[in-house]
Amino acid sequence: MPLMLNDEQQMLAEAADGFVRENAPVAHLRALRDRDDERGYDPDLWTRFAQMGFAGVLVDETHGGSGLGAVEAGVIAEALGRTLAPTPYFSTGVLGAHLISALGSEAQREQWLSSIASGEALIAMAIDEHTKHRPQATALGARPSGNGFVLDGSKTFVVDGHVADAVVVLARTSGEAGSAHGLSLFLVDPATSGVGIERTRMVDSHNAARITFDKVQVAGDALIGPLDEGLSALQPTLDTGRACISAHLNGISAECFERTMEYLRTRQQFDRPIGSFQALQHRAAHLFTEIELSRAATLAALQRLDQDADSAAADVAIAKAKAGRVAELAVQEAVQMHGGIGMTDEHDIGLFMKRVRVAQEWLGDAAWHTEALARRHGY
Incomplete structure (x- = not known):
C-alpha cells in the first residue's frame, strides 16, 4: 500500500x-x-x-x-x-x-x-507496575472469590486514571510474575471499595495516577477477554496505542522543525539570517529526512494494523522506536538552534521536549521496542 x-x-x-x-x-x-x-x-x-x-x-x-x-x-x-x-x-x-x-x-x-x-x-488503562513498561512483570493478583475475583496490588502511570469512569486492569490470575501466560483483564469501577487513586502530575503537565487495589471485589462479568490469556489478547490494542503515540511524536517533531525553521529565517547574526549558515542547514536537512523516515515507518505500522493487527507487532516496534528517537533529536536540535531562549519557559520548545520524554516511555521506549524487535528475529 x-x-x-x-x-x-x-x-x-x-x-x-x-x-x-x-x-x-x-x-x-x-x-x-x-x-x-x-x-x-x-x-x-x-x-x-x-x-x-x-x-x-x-x-x-x-x-x-x-x-x-x-x-x-x-x-x-x-x-x-x-x-x-x-x-x-x-x-x-x-x-x-x-x-x-x-x-x-x-x-x-x-x-x-x-x-x-x-x-x-473516560476509560483508563492500568497496565504497568514499575518505572518501565513491562506488562509481563505484572504481579497484581486476581484470585477467584465466589462468582468473581479479588484484586490486590498496585499500578502506576495510569494515564487519566484520576478522572476515569472505569479502569481496565491487567492482573495475574495464575503463574508467576514474568510469565506472559496467566494474565487477565478486568473492567473496574474506580468507586469500588478498596480502590485508592493518587493523581500524579507528570513532567509534561499532563496527568496520570497511581492506583492501589486492596482486596477489591469484582464480579465475574468484569472480566474482559479470555481468562489467563489476557496479555496476548491485549496486544492489538497496545500496538494500536503504540502506533498512535508514534504519530503523536511525529506531530511534535514536525512542529518543532517548523518552528525552528522560522527562527532560522528570522534570527539575524552578522547582518544575515542564521539559516544561511551552512552548518545549520546541514543539521536542518538531516532532521527533515529523519522526520520523513519516521512518518513513513509510522504510517506503515498504522496501515498494517488496519490490514492484519495480529501481524503488525514488528512494524509497530520499528515505528515506536524510530519516532521516539527522532522526536528526541527534533526537540534537542530545536533547543540548540534557538540558543539560550530555547531553555526558557517563555518559549514553547521546552514543553515539547517534556512531552517527548513522557510519550517515549508510554507503552515502551525506543530501547524496549528495539529489544523486542531483536528478540523477534532471534537475537
Missing part, C-alpha cells in the same frame, strides 16, 4: 489540525498547568472534540462512532502532538475504545462504546 494518506484521510488530518490549533493551542496547556487543574483537561473542549467525531474514531457506527481505523486514529494523534493538547484521547478514544470493541462482551460494548464516542465516559 502507498505510504500516503488517501483523500478522506487527508481531509480528516486537515480538520483535526484546524480544530486543535484553533481550540487548543499550546497556550491552552499552559493555562491548565498554571492553575494546576485537577482534571488536567477541559471537559468542554473534550465534548466538542467528541462532537467532531474524533473521540469515536475507533467506535463502530452502530454505537455512534465513526467506524474508522488505525490510520485515522493516528492522523488525529499527530494533530494533538502539534499543540500538545491535553485530552483523554489516547486513554479513552484509542486504547479504551479499541479494547472494548475488540474484547468486550455485548453488555460491556453496549454500556461503554456509545458513551466513549459521545465524550461522556
